[in-house]
Amino acid sequence: MNVAEVYILSGFLGSGKTTLLKRLLEDEKKQGRKVAVMMNELGKVSIDSDRVGDDIPLKELLDGCICCTIQDKLEAQIQGLLAVEKPEVIYIETTGAAHPVEVLDAVLSPLFAHQLNVKGIISVVDANRWSARKTLSPQVQQLLLEQVRHADLILLNKSDELSEAEKAQLNFEIQSINPNALSILTSYAKVAMNQVRSLSTRKKGKAEGSHVHLDLNLSTFVHQFKNPINQSDFEDFLRTLPDTIYRIKGYVKFEYSTLPYLFQFSYGMPLYMKEEMNLPLNMVFIGENVHWDVIKEKLMKLEKNM
Numbered sequence: 001m002n003v004a005e006v007y008i009l010s011g012f013l014g015s016g017k018t019t020l021l022k023r024l025l026e027d028e029k030k031q032g033r034k035v036a037v038m039m040n041e042l043g044k045v046s047i048d049s050d051r052v053g054d055d056i057p058l059k060e061l062l063d064g065c066i067c068c069t070i071q072d073k074l075e076a077q078i079q080g081l082l083a084v085e086k087p088e089v090i091y092i093e094t095t096g097a098a099h100p101v102e103v104l105d106a107v108l109s110p111l112f113a114h115q116l117n118v119k120g121i122i123s124v125v126d127a128n129r130w131s132a133r134k135t136l137s138p139q140v141q142q143l144l145l146e147q148v149r150h151a152d153l154i155l156l157n158k159s160d161e162l163s164e165a166e167k168a169q170l171n172f173e174i175q176s177i178n179p180n181a182l183s184i185l186t187s188y189a190k191v192a193m194n195q196v197r198s199l200s201t202r203k204k205g206k207a208e209g210s211h212v213h214l215d216l217n218l219s220t221f222v223h224q225f226k227n228p229i230n231q232s233d234f235e236d237f238l239r240t241l242p243d244t245i246y247r248i249k250g251y252v253k254f255e256y257s258t259l260p261y262l263f264q265f266s267y268g269m270p271l272y273m274k275e276e277m278n279l280p281l282n283m284v285f286i287g288e289n290v291h292w293d294v295i296k297e298k299l300m301k302l303e304k305n306m
């Protein structure tokens, strides 16, 4: 089965994400890999898509932000890409207003989680905007913070506009918020490609037989059920989960039904929707500092109890 690498480019409006994307695509051209790019803009017309070469399939996710209104559309588009274009790598340039957890959530569908290897979230920080962030609304300040906190690689961009003292101060501030990520001072997003490509090599805590990605801060875990389970045992299991599991979604079959349910769990709230057909019983988890091997053990026990 083809597994496509996925890079998520995050960062506030105007921070330099497209500049970075252009660099990454130039490098891909040299490597000769098959690339797909997904972009989304807040408006109807995307200017940035003109900057991508003709030979790269581009799916634009207009009419909204990846994180809120168009999750289903994104899911269908990725599925289409995987089936038709079979890219080796997918770059997702998120809107500057996107929250990294929501983006990761939108990207990972239980329908194709096994076909994607999410290498990491690269956040581009606009150095001047960061320094002046106290003048922004509390919501925007929080978003900037989250984009730093959840990143695996942080580019402190537009450093050409900073003095040496300001550079040191910025680096110090960012590293104290996210000591796990590599942070690099850049000008026009000029980053050494090996620092981008080596993101996955810093994985840790991989559970046996499972797919764990992004182990630095946010991490994801995919479990495949082989059998139906008991619903009340499943709900007991949910109650034992750490509150650093932000999101679960996937298909699960209960003993009383021949068809699966789409299960959604967001910040403690479970939701079930009955499906009309049989689907692979994959369940995707997104969390922070979670011992996935413990979760996996509990999930396997649910199946054994049957």
Ligand SMILES: Nc1nc2c(ncn2[C@@H]2O[C@H](COP(=O)(O)OP(=O)(O)OP(=O)(O)O)[C@@H](O)[C@H]2O)c(=O)[nH]1
Pocket (backbone or CB within 6 Å): 011, 012, 013, 014, 015, 016, 017, 018, 019, 020, 048, 095, 096, 157, 158, 159, 160, 161, 186, 187, 188, 189
């Ligand atoms: N001085 C300076 N300007 C930069 C740097 N990086 C990018 N820019 C400029 O900043 C502007 C925004 O860069 P983009 O790459 O389009 O930023 P973006 O994050 O994709 O912007 P949105 O698509 O609006 O979210 C452009 O005019 C870039 O040329 C840098 O390191 N220094």
